[in-house]
Amino acid sequence: MLEVKDLSIEFLDRSSPERVLNHLNLHMEPGEIVGLVGESGSGKTMTAQAVAGLLPGHAVIKSGEIRLNGQDLLHCTKNELRSLQGNEIAMIFQEPMTSLNPVMKIGRQVEESLRLHTDLSGPERKERALKAMLDAELPNPEDLYYKYPHQLSGGMRQRVMIASAIICHPKLLIADEPTTALDVTIQAQIVRLLQKINRKYETAILFISHDLGLVRKLCSRVVVLCDGDMVEEGTIEEIFRSPKQDYTRQLIASVPVRTGTPLRRQLHE
Numbered sequence: 001m002l003e004v005k006d007l008s009i010e011f012l013d014r015s016s017p018e019r020v021l022n023h024l025n026l027h028m029e030p031g032e033i034v035g036l037v038g039e040s041g042s043g044k045t046m047t048a049q050a051v052a053g054l055l056p057g058h059a060v061i062k063s064g065e066i067r068l069n070g071q072d073l074l075h076c077t078k079n080e081l082r083s084l085q086g087n088e089i090a091m092i093f094q095e096p097m098t099s100l101n102p103v104m105k106i107g108r109q110v111e112e113s114l115r116l117h118t119d120l121s122g123p124e125r126k127e128r129a130l131k132a133m134l135d136a137e138l139p140n141p142e143d144l145y146y147k148y149p150h151q152l153s154g155g156m157r158q159r160v161m162i163a164s165a166i167i168c169h170p171k172l173l174i175a176d177e178p179t180t181a182l183d184v185t186i187q188a189q190i191v192r193l194l195q196k197i198n199r200k201y202e203t204a205i206l207f208i209s210h211d212l213g214l215v216r217k218l219c220s221r222v223v224v225l226c227d228g229d230m231v232e233e234g235t236i237e238e239i240f241r242s243p244k245q246d247y248t249r250q251l252i253a254s255v256p257v258r259t260g261t262p263l264r265r266q267l268h269e
């Protein structure tokens, strides 16, 4: 479904151009959940932004191709890209407060993609928005529909982002550190919610995280990035039981130890 081949990206705003992604290859099957892991600065967000067509203006694609169901995302027109964004590919971010409009009611924000991609009437959009909010396990969607982001907790704001991301039933959901700003209990709930959405709508999920514990719970396959290079790729079992690279071993070893649970047991849970 998603095929990234030989993707290299540079930033041109530095005195010497800096390459932030080197010949990346990544593929995803329909309905698959793939983890993208690596330290801060390894290129995870750049990969996500390239796939979603959201790279900053001074980022230059030096080589490669990105295809979604065969469609060439790097050479499609702006209109073609716009019709894919929110419709076929949707993205959720670490901090929903920066993506949500603080002065727009929740309901309108959840409906945004329907406004862009469909001719549905106001009442039809509202019905779909309430359903997406229920899918995102938001309590009392009728009330929330008329509230503003600042009236919600961080966990609920992330659920609002998820509701607006899934409202058009995208084939690919890119989740860039979606739980990092949340406390541990809410993190687990969001991971379960992503699992539920994946099963219900067969949405493929590219899950970006530095938390290998969460990646292990959610994903079936992992791609490991280091300084813009893909250093390892494999199933969850392969990566966690017999990582080939020292870098991967170090990443696994840096999984935070939960109180009272030895690291080795955590990894085999």
Ligand SMILES: Nc1ncnc2c1ncn2[C@@H]1O[C@H](COP(=O)(O)OP(=O)(O)OP(=O)(O)O)[C@@H](O)[C@H]1O
Pocket: 011, 013, 020, 038, 039, 040, 041, 042, 043, 044, 045, 046, 047, 056, 210
């Ligand atoms: N807007 C930008 N302009 C210039 N360089 C950037 C920009 N955004 C990111 N970079 C550089 O690109 C490289 C990859 O960054 P990226 O954000 O993809 O890393 P990451 O793995 O997502 O890190 P994190 O886990 O901290 O989000 C880094 O060296 C970073 O400094």
